[in-house]
Amino acid sequence: MVVDEAILWSSLVLLVTGLSLHRMGPSFHRSRFGFPLALLGVASFFLLPENLGDPEIEVYDSIIALVKWVAPFVLGAIIVLRSSSTYGEPSSFGLLLGWSLIAISWIIAYPEHVSVSSTDVIGASSSLLGILLGLTLVYIGVSFSERSVGLESYSDPLSEEEGELVRTILLRRLGGDGHGD
């Protein structure tokens, strides 16, 4: 039972770690481990836990119930965006398919959320307030620490090869003959 609870929390930690590594970008080599780690977290969350305690079973059930309707919603939203003229190639079939998926997701979600009481909303708002408070304080702390420590060193000037590369990129993007014209 304790092992299952540890697996549940570890899978969520793995998911967040994977997303964080993925967001580091290609300049950090470990970013390539982000997607597999996140996938491992999702797989272990859905496949491994069996006998969970009270708080963990609530988390597990609520996330499973969420995925059931959020998955078609996200898929539908992506299809609608790609089928609109602003973000992709306009396509009536794509719009129809996307909106059908969004409608299906609302049909799945509606019976579960139709009986939401004001207490639930107040509770959820309190929790959201705590999340926003935490993020704000972390942001203030990070910006304070960034300002309090000055520049450690200046970066080296571009080498001849790097300067040539930058010149080539600028010429390719902006045009001109390379002599200021």
Next chain:
Amino acid sequence: MAIDFSEFMLLVAGGVALSASFSIIHFASTLNRFNRSLAIFVPIILCGASIYTTMMLSDTGPASSFSDSIASSIVSLVSLFPIFAAVLTIALFRITLLTNRPVGASSQ
């Protein structure tokens, strides 16, 4: 209809614990030579403060109060998703209706 003050504080502390835990995991996994070491202390202090608050209010041990508060925060956050989805649906509706019109030469 309403929740009492201790329950409100438990939920706020849970929210703080959730965001601070997320920040700690993010800092730890993306640690590199450009990181400012001072920054990671803020979420650690926030996590400690939220665990202490939850322990005082619920009379449980640190581990169970931490997991309870984060679990209640995740469940509450999940219950707000229909509101986020409703806002997104309206935005998608606007995109579908307003951006699929032919744009004339005089349009700005």
